[in-house]
Amino acid sequence: MEMNRRKFLASTAGAAAAFTVPGMTGQVFAQEKIVRFSFPQDFTKIYTFVTSEYSQGQRDYITLVNERGGIGGYKIIADVSDHANDLPRAIEAYERAKREGAVLIDPLSTPVARALVPRALEDKINLITAYSGRSDAADGTVFPYVLPLSINYWTQAALIIENFRKMEKGDLKGKKIVFVHIDTPFGKEPLPILDVLSKRLGFTLQTFPYTPPGNDQSAIWPQVRRAQPDFVIFWGAGVGQTVALTEAFRNGLKMDRVSSSVWLSESDMDVVGRANAKGVMKVEPCVGGRSPKIIKDILSDVVGKGKGAGPENKVGTGYYNYGVQMASLMVEGVRMAVQKAPNGPVTGAWLNEGLTSIKDFTAEGMLPPTTVTKADHQGGGMGRIARWDGDKFVPVTDWYTAFQDVVWDEIRKYAEEFKKTGK
Amino acid sequence: MFYRRAGIRHTRYEDERQLFPLTFDRVLIIAILVLLLSAPFWVERLYLVGYMVPWLIWSGAALGLNLLMGGAGQIHLGYGAVIGIGAYTSVHLVRFGVPLELAMIAGGLMSALIGSIFGAAALRVKGIYLAMATLAMQYIVDFFTQTKIISGGSLATLQVPPVSFLGISLKGDVATYYFCFGVTFLIALYMLNIRRTSFGRALAAVREKDYAAQILGVSTYRYKLLAFWVSSFIGGVVGSVLAVAYLRAISPDQFHLELSVQLLAMVIVGGLGSVLGPFLGAALILFAPIVLNNALGAAASAFGTDIPIDLRAHMPLLAYGLMIVLFLLYEPLGLAKIYDNFRKYLLVWPFRHAQK
Numbered sequence: 205m206e207m208n209r210r211k212f213l214a215s216t217a218g219a220a221a222a223f224t225v226p227g228m229t230g231q232v233f234a235q236e237k238i239v240r241f242s243f244p245q246d247f248t249k250i251y252t253f254v255t256s257e258y259s260q261g262q263r264d265y266i267t268l269v270n271e272r273g274g275i276g277g278y279k280i281i282a283d284v285s286d287h288a289n290d291l292p293r294a295i296e297a298y299e300r301a302k303r304e305g306a307v308l309i310d311p312l313s314t315p316v317a318r319a320l321v322p323r324a325l326e327d328k329i330n331l332i333t334a335y336s337g338r339s340d341a342a343d344g345t346v347f348p349y350v351l352p353l354s355i356n357y358w359t360q361a362a363l364i365i366e367n368f369r370k371m372e373k374g375d376l377k378g379k380k381i382v383f384v385h386i387d388t389p390f391g392k393e394p395l396p397i398l399d400v401l402s403k404r405l406g407f408t409l410q411t412f413p414y415t416p417p418g419n420d421q422s423a424i425w426p427q428v429r430r431a432q433p434d435f436v437i438f439w440g441a442g443v444g445q446t447v448a449l450t451e452a453f454r455n456g457l458k459m460d461r462v463s464s465s466v467w468l469s470e471s472d473m474d475v476v477g478r479a480n481a482k483g484v485m486k487v488e489p490c491v492g493g494r495s496p497k498i499i500k501d502i503l504s505d506v507v508g509k510g511k512g513a514g515p516e517n518k519v520g521t522g523y524y525n526y527g528v529q530m531a532s533l534m535v536e537g538v539r540m541a542v543q544k545a546p547n548g549p550v551t552g553a554w555l556n557e558g559l560t561s562i563k564d565f566t567a568e569g570m571l572p573p574t575t576v577t578k579a580d581h582q583g584g585g586m587g588r589i590a591r592w593d594g595d596k597f598v599p600v601t602d603w604y605t606a607f608q609d610v611v612w613d614e615i616r617k618y619a620e621e622f623k624k625t626g627k
Numbered sequence: 628m629f630y631r632r633a634g635i636r637h638t639r640y641e642d643e644r645q646l647f648p649l650t651f652d653r654v655l656i657i658a659i660l661v662l663l664l665s666a667p668f669w670v671e672r673l674y675l676v677g678y679m680v681p682w683l684i685w686s687g688a689a690l691g692l693n694l695l696m697g698g699a700g701q702i703h704l705g706y707g708a709v710i711g712i713g714a715y716t717s718v719h720l721v722r723f724g725v726p727l728e729l730a731m732i733a734g735g736l737m738s739a740l741i742g743s744i745f746g747a748a749a750l751r752v753k754g755i756y757l758a759m760a761t762l763a764m765q766y767i768v769d770f771f772t773q774t775k776i777i778s779g780g781s782l783a784t785l786q787v788p789p790v791s792f793l794g795i796s797l798k799g800d801v802a803t804y805y806f807c808f809g810v811t812f813l814i815a816l817y818m819l820n821i822r823r824t825s826f827g828r829a830l831a832a833v834r835e836k837d838y839a840a841q842i843l844g845v846s847t848y849r850y851k852l853l854a855f856w857v858s859s860f861i862g863g864v865v866g867s868v869l870a871v872a873y874l875r876a877i878s879p880d881q882f883h884l885e886l887s888v889q890l891l892a893m894v895i896v897g898g899l900g901s902v903l904g905p906f907l908g909a910a911l912i913l914f915a916p917i918v919l920n921n922a923l924g925a926a927a928s929a930f931g932t933d934i935p936i937d938l939r940a941h942m943p944l945l946a947y948g949l950m951i952v953l954f955l956l957y958e959p960l961g962l963a964k965i966y967d968n969f970r971k972y973l974l975v976w977p978f979r980h981a982q983k
Contacts, residue, residue: 247936247937247940247941248940248941248944256936256937259936260936284936285920285921285924286920286936286939286940286943288916288940290885290916291874291881292681292685292913293916293917295676295677295681295873296673296677296678296681296917299672299673299676299677300673300677302673303671303672303673315878315880315881318784318876318878319784319874319875319876319878319881321784321876322786322787322875322876323875338784389773513935513936514935514936514937622786625722
């Protein structure tokens with residue numbers, strides 16, 4: 205048969221139509237008691253550096269929970285899809301999740317989270333904004349259905365400064381701290397906290413913005429060197445982080461006096477060169493590596509049985525564990541909700557009750573003690589600092605929190621403004 | 628049989644000049660309008676809110692850009708910024724308590740004003756250089772929208788308060804849908820009619836050869852600026868619709884270069900200069916990734932194959948890229964031209980022109 209253009213087009217259209225059968229996913233558990241989570245995340249555009257490992261951790265943990273019979277008879281379903289950091293796609297995913305009865309949505313993207321805030325507040329669907337979204341969402345009285353459940357950037361900056369202070373035996377007076385950041389709202393976010401702390405603790409703060417996405421920072425780092433800083437904080441995500449580290453190393457800065465936020469992982473170290481980056485510090489919101497009991501359980505009961513969601517060598521990497529951390533908090537929320545109202549009905553409000561009564565939860569030693577209340581959606585603001593020893597991140601502090609008064613001043617200021625003006 | 632021309636005789640100039648001289652076209656348009664108007668009653672909520680509303684809004688924006696690119700032949704790489712200006716202007720006004728109807732018009736005027744200032748570059752430069760000038764507009768506007776006064780500091784989202792249009796609250800999905808439908812309908816109607824006016828013909832003259840148009844007495848100075856003015860006005864109005872009816876919380880990153888390029892792609896894939904094109908282009912560019920993604924997911928779970936999520940997320944992009952390449956290879960004049968070919972084929976069907 206001669207395949208001419210018309211036949212080709214017709215057959216392609218036919219094939220496409222045949223594949224487009226909506227609503228075929230996730231009908232499997234229709235008879236059972238289920239709690240549906242929706243994870244539309246960015247696998248293809250901006251957040252690629254974190255999403256696949258984060259999502260793998262989330263799904264592996266949820267598999268682990270379901271394999272053990274779920275929570276109080278409820279199975280947890282996680283719908284994973286790609287929103288590519290694109291709002292029409294994210295809103296479509298949100299509406300789809302809502303129709304399918306999802307009670308929780310975790311978009312892992314700041315622009316998407318920001319756009320979903322008014323919808324989530326209106327529809328009473330729990331919007332998880334781990335390490336993304338608005339920092340002031342920690343104020344649960346203003347944002348009842350937006351839950352970061354993780355230390356926000358203001359707290360991370362405060363933790364870093366507190367660690368510097370400890371390294372200087374409690375006194376930062378007269379020291380110079382340089383803050384190198386990506387020139388976006390995300391990069392500028394810690395500035396108000398750093399300003400307040402520099403006045404309070406008496407250190408000088410010098411800031412150097414670089415243009416996004418940050419794959420060329422060669423003009424910035426010689427200036428950083430010339431400033432002769434006592435400490436350097438670099439703030440970015442993805443490619444900007446590895447470039448910053450490379451430049452810091454090339455300009456001969458003391459790597460053991462350089463620190464960053466939670467956005468630094470083993471994969472970044474491979475890019476920079478594992479030995480070169482030795483000494484650099486990051487904020488750890490949960491235990492890294494494969495030592496926590498939960499990770500061992502996942503390795504034996506999920507990955508070991510061939511049910512892992514991704515490559516085995518990613519298990520226990522930094523961002524994988526963040527995924528496990530967030531999933532464990534979500535599941536703990538379900539557990540608390542089941543305790544309060546065992547027979548549901550499973551709604552956003554039902555899960556919200558559970559999530560906001562998480563108390564001193566450590567996920568068998570993997571997290572700092574986390575307490576979420578109706579007022580505090582950050583979870584207490586505990587973290588620790590870990591240092592890269594050339595092979596892995598080694599914790600150098602215990603779990604601690606710092607300057608929460610300054611952080612909460614800032615949170616309340618912005619939350620108040622949101623309440624008043626909707627900004 | 629289809630698109631029947633037999634028996635249609637024009638005895639008056641008005642008959643021949645009407646938008647759709649063929650009865651079949653008219654019936655088709657009315658049928659589509661009825662379908663769209665009744666959509667809230669037979670389309671599921673997810674598809675109404677997640678598909679129809681963005682499709683209408685993006686089509687309106689693409690129509691505005693198409694007037695400039697397809698109508699007047701002036702390339703614009705900063706149309707996302709134009710939309711952003713309209714969105715921010717109208718949202719700020721609405722927050723000050725100005726009625727939405729006025730805020731929309733003000734948003735349009737502000738976009739038109741700023742858009743025309745940058746459009747003035749078109750008086751001096753053409754083609755790729757104009758592309759650069761409008762790209763500069765994108766970045767300059769981005770810079771200003773990131774300031775505290777306009778977008779509200781580093782957290783940078785601006786919530787849209789509850790609004791109503793002509794006394795109808797735009798809170799529900801159905802009202803919002805009709806609001807978007809109405810605006811896009813008006814824009815489409817304007818675009819259909821503009822080609823029959825001296826303005827439209829002057830734009831076409833400028834598009835084909837600007838100095839030839841000048842020699843014929845068409846002021847290129849005036850019409851290039853007017854093209855930017857009108858197109859930017861439409862962009863601004865669509866921007867306010869986008870903000871109040873769809874996004875409901877705006878932040879500067881929603882109006883970056885990605886949006887401009889997306890709209891550019893819609894216009895080019897849809898068909899430059901056609902009115903149908905932007906609708907088809909918007910549908911393809913907005914929904915092909917979603918539909919491909921869902922279809923692949925459904926196929927994967929139906930056949931029980933376990934595709935890793937990374938690959939599953941990237942495969943639709945490959946398919947999407949391939950699709951656009953194939954569409955443009957088969958029909959460089961866009962999706963609207965494919966429909967046009969189909970229509971022309973049926974015009975003489977079952978008799979066909981000699982082939983090969």
